[in-house]
Amino acid sequence: MRTTVRDVLSKAGEEPITMLTAYDAVTAEIVDERGVDVILVGDSVGNTAHGHETTLPVTVDQMADHTTAVARGAEDALVVADMPFLSYGHDDKESIENAGRMLKEAGAHAVKLESGPHTVELTEKLSHLGIPVMAHLGLTPQSVNQQGYALQGTSEEAADRMLELAAAHEDAGAFSLVLERVPAPLAARITDALEIPTIGIGAGPDCDGQVLVVDDAVGLSDWTPSFVEEFGNVREAMGDAIESYTEAVESGEFPGAEHSEGVEELDELY
Numbered sequence: 468m469r470t471t472v473r474d475v476l477s478k479a480g481e482e483p484i485t486m487l488t489a490y491d492a493v494t495a496e497i498v499d500e501r502g503v504d505v506i507l508v509g510d511s512v513g514n515t516a517h518g519h520e521t522t523l524p525v526t527v528d529q530m531a532d533h534t535t536a537v538a539r540g541a542e543d544a545l546v547v548a549d550m551p552f553l554s555y556g557h558d559d560k561e562s563i564e565n566a567g568r569m570l571k572e573a574g575a576h577a578v579k580l581e582s583g584p585h586t587v588e589l590t591e592k593l594s595h596l597g598i599p600v601m602a603h604l605g606l607t608p609q610s611v612n613q614q615g616y617a618l619q620g621t622s623e624e625a626a627d628r629m630l631e632l633a634a635a636h637e638d639a640g641a642f643s644l645v646l647e648r649v650p651a652p653l654a655a656r657i658t659d660a661l662e663i664p665t666i667g668i669g670a671g672p673d674c675d676g677q678v679l680v681v682d683d684a685v686g687l688s689d690w691t692p693s694f695v696e697e698f699g700n701v702r703e704a705m706g707d708a709i710e711s712y713t714e715a716v717e718s719g720e721f722p723g724a725e726h727s728e729g730v731e732e733l734d735e736l737y
């Protein structure tokens with residue numbers, strides 16, 4: 468059964484909400500089959516699949532393409548499309564059209580925006596138009612040129628501001644809130660203060676759910692932020708398989724007779 472925004476909203480399960488990113492159909496299938504509640508088509512695709520240093524170069528077209536692939540692969544999970552840098556926030560018409568594409572064209576069920584004072588009204592508009600919005604506070608990687616990748620909410624003022632912004636986005640209609648790289652006690656305080664669920668990444672154990680970049684979680688990335696746990700070693704498994712392939716080709720073991728086809732009637736011809 469498809470996870471819905473209402474399921475996420477209800478915080479119904481006693482178990483924390485699980486969210487992972489995916490950027491392609493096959494990964495979405497695997498993540499979906501293993502029962503992950505929410506798949507985020509993250510703009511982290513700029514780092515993982517496209518090899519950029521930051522998420523800033525990612526385009527709306529790229530996000531729509533990756534979201535289309537993920538929506539084809541996911542059966543049960545709620546699919547959330549991340550809105551890329553400068554695709555929202557400066558012009559309502561453009562923001563709404565870009566977010567609308569993710570649902571109309573690409574098959575997402577909701578969008579995520581990196582939130583700030585400038586996204587409160589937009590969150591309200593999108594929600595009213597039928598586009599569910601996941602908010603995102605704390606470390607917001609699209610603001611890397613202002614924040615770096617440092618822990619956020621480390622002063623009393625910054626913590627209070629984050630709590631106020633979280634409440635403002637809840638009031639504006641956001642259905643959930645990602646908290647990235649904030650002190651665990653602040654994430655707990657925000658989680659307590661809100662009705663909508665919080666989903667943490669580097670935000671401690673007291674959020675209503677957790678999210679990681681799938682490449683990091685399965686051990687595919689060559690570097691991960693310090694808040695990541697690698698639950699597998701896919702990079703090594705893939706490297707070993709690739710090395711076995713090259714060895715088998717170079718030694719002449721592959722392809723064998725079982726991989727080769729002929730046409731019996733033509734045997735004499737060859």
Ligand SMILES: Nc1nc(=O)c2c([nH]1)NC[C@@H]1CN(c3ccc(C(=O)N[C@@H](CCC(=O)O)C(=O)O)cc3)CN21
Pocket residue numbers: 510511514515522608615616617618680682683688691692693694
């Ligand atoms: N593979 C991947 N995983 C992610 O979690 C991720 C992405 N890509 N791309 C988009 C953003 C960027 N994120 C980041 C990027 C860097 C740090 C980082 O450098 N953290 C350092 C500390 C840096 C500092 O304190 O200034 C660390 O040690 O974790 C953290 C999160 C999270 N997101």
Ligand SMILES: CC(C)C(=O)C(=O)O
Pocket residue numbers: 488507508509510511512549645647668678679680
């Ligand atoms: C890390 C998550 C929250 C994200 O925004 C992304 O993957 O782009």
Ligand SMILES: [Mg+2]
Pocket residue numbers: 509510511522549
């Ligand atoms: Mg993102």
